[in-house]
Amino acid sequence: MIKRNLRYFILILLASVFSSCFQIIEEINVAANGSGTVNLTVNLSASKTKVASIMLLDSVNGYKVPSKQKIQKEMDEVVAYLRNSPGISNVKKTVDLENYIASVSFAFKNISNINNVNQNVLKKMKIKAVSNSSYTFSPETNTFQRSYAHTKEALLEYNKLKPEVKNVFKEASYTSIYRFEKPVSSSSNPLAKISKTKKAVMLNTGMMGLINGKTNISNKIILSK
């Protein structure tokens, strides 16, 4: 996923070392022809007072606290990169430094465009992959698939963190929402819920499960014909 590899997000997360919780929300809307839109949000609002006090510091627990300008700059770089990526268009970002909410949204021609973006953003940011995740959608079979494999590296990287920073992840949550034009006939992941309209699938879980590999967010969603 792009979000996990974006440095500005990570920096904000690290900046909130004392905060009790943060939210990551990933929304993907897929049209019948395989195109669609993505919206990624990181929300630190529940910890805003703590983040605000941390932002006044230069570094916390040995991690450099990014300045507001730095966060904006990093975001701009990501947007610029996305705009130049094949199949990606309509890139928008919002950074709310009052509430510490950042989000990026863009449209894609084909879901496979996200996978490329993911890997390239990752390379660009020189960040080691912490998970293997890819998306496929086949209009012929009406199957949307998210393949996710936990990598041990995620846990190794996590274990390297200081205890105070580890605490940040304990209360953090991850939400993914996939919306389709056709109703969903089956969703393979037992953690996922299907909406009343049957056109959306939501999975809400804690970050810790993703880090230690206890939670699997792979899902095979078959749409009715």
Added chain:
Amino acid sequence: MNYFFKSAITGAFLLGTLSVNAQDLVRKIPADAMAVATIKGNNFLELMSVEEFNSTFFGKEMFKKLKEEQNKSNYASVEDFGFNLASSFYYYNQTNDSVSYNCFLAPVKNAAQLDKLFGESGKKIITNGKQRTFFNADSTKIARWDDEMFLMVLADGRSAYFDRPEIRQRFGMSVLELPQEAVSVDSTATVTDATMDVTNVEPAVEEPKQKVRSKKKSSYQSKSKKTKGKGKKTAKKSNRKKPVVRTVPVEEPMVEYATADAAADAAVAVADSAYSSVEYQDSPYYKDKIIQKSIVARWSTKILDEAFAGTNQGSILKNADFVKNTDPKAEATIWLAGVEKLANAYMPATPYFKGFNFLSGYGSANAKLYLEEKSIRISSAMTFGNEMGSVLRKIQQRKLNKTFLKYVNEDKLIGYMAYAIDTKAYLQEYPKLVSQIYGSMYADEIGMATDLFSLVIDEEAISKVVKGDVMFVFNGLSQKEVSYKSYDYNEENFETTEVMKTKKETLPDFLAMISTEDTRLLNKLITYGVKKEVVKSKNSYYELSIPKSPLALYFAIKDGIIFIGTNGTEMEQIVSNTYQAKVSGRHKTALLGNNYAAYFSPKRLAGKIPAEELGSPSKVEKANKTLNALGDIYMKSYPMNSNTFSGEISMDTPADQKNSLKYLFSVMESLK
């Protein structure tokens, strides 16, 4: 706090169980001991009988562990270990340039029980008349006892000593790789012998290390032959060039006692069997360790021999400072001969620390534990050198501003902390303190820097702005609701909508008071703050607005005091002279009579910690239970007495408790 108590008591009793006796053995402690810890068994027994201790959770746990982990047979009483619990137990440390001894000295009641205790370990016990000596696996721990006393010595050879080339040569240890300059200096000294040396030495160097070493059982002789007639210098050099040469440490006088031989034997024999790897046994490091341990074991045996024969020179009882600081009423005492001396003994032996002494001027120190009827008290004292003493006396001239007490209400507060130092004296004396620490190393640079400091700093002016007395009153915790953004998802199609949610944040509630004389600068700062809209004027006091912070901060300047607090109503009362103060005699004496005073009432904090901060309800309950069980805690420093600075921390024992020791056990039990 619980950790502190647990450690203290565990330490006390482990010490007791390891090393105990009835007759006072203090006379056996050598005069040059650097640290002495005393546990008065009798004082403890007055507060709690052996039977009572055995049935505490701690006693039970100890017996259980002994049985489970150490495979010792059933013990049901601390008396079964064979020590005389009614007498004093001691720990002392003796350190010199080559070795550090940690000694446990205890009175014996029943030697047969000790035989059993140590016999069960499966290690050999050597009997010599009434004396029995126990060695652990590598003889780093040697214990000896007879019918009267028990002494265990844990010795540690100091690497700074055993790394010295001449020492390594003397004991036949391998040559360490030295920094280049050290070697070159040596080689110039022996340059004339170089050719002769090389012919002798080269073959040995080329041979594989192990081979040579294995042959060199009697290497001392062979080396002597080679070096005969070449004089000292050459001998030294040849050894240096031949890292493989080993010698049996025959230069060290052998101790004639049978047990000393046994000690050395045990060290080598056991260490041999301790490692099965042949490769490891062949390594120079391993062989050096055996040599070092056997030397240290022999020294330890000598310590034991002298202690039991009573031939050690001088007893600690000849040390006036030790005797003066021994209080028979104290349950436990720790005494340090000299903090500076102790620090120097343990300072890493590198050139970087030469001449640097951050504990310069620190003399003897002691701490005593008293378990009294109404309180548990730890008093501590430290004696300084004349120079440091005079600096401290000057700094401590200031007393706390009496007016502070007009704004303290002891019914409302949970704790306070107050201290008074003379800012002017501190700034004037500061350069002296610095030059003491860095002393000889950078004397010139420090001299210039301290002069510059005095030149730039206007001690008088600063001391008018901040006089040096401060009081911080902690009134508790309050909760404030804060709002944040979150997302809700509708059930229809999981569409996200942004919503505002609220949560409670816990904030401290406090009032701080600082004495001042010159408020001109502060007033300018306030005016500037108001202009920049960072400070809001509330008639006679001000509110400081901190962006995004739920914490409100108010301040005021009145009667030469700067007030900073979190409670607007309280600040209003302060400036309008309507504050209701209440301070009892005990607090008044503590605050006004000392340079430092602090108070904390755990009971008052109980129930005030928001559940959100602690997590689960069981944690909240446990925290409140613990806080409720603890008595009020007082800390204070006493005015300087000559060059001695002393202080005290105490906790009141709740009225329903029989005595402080039993109370301590009950607190510990509730915490487990």
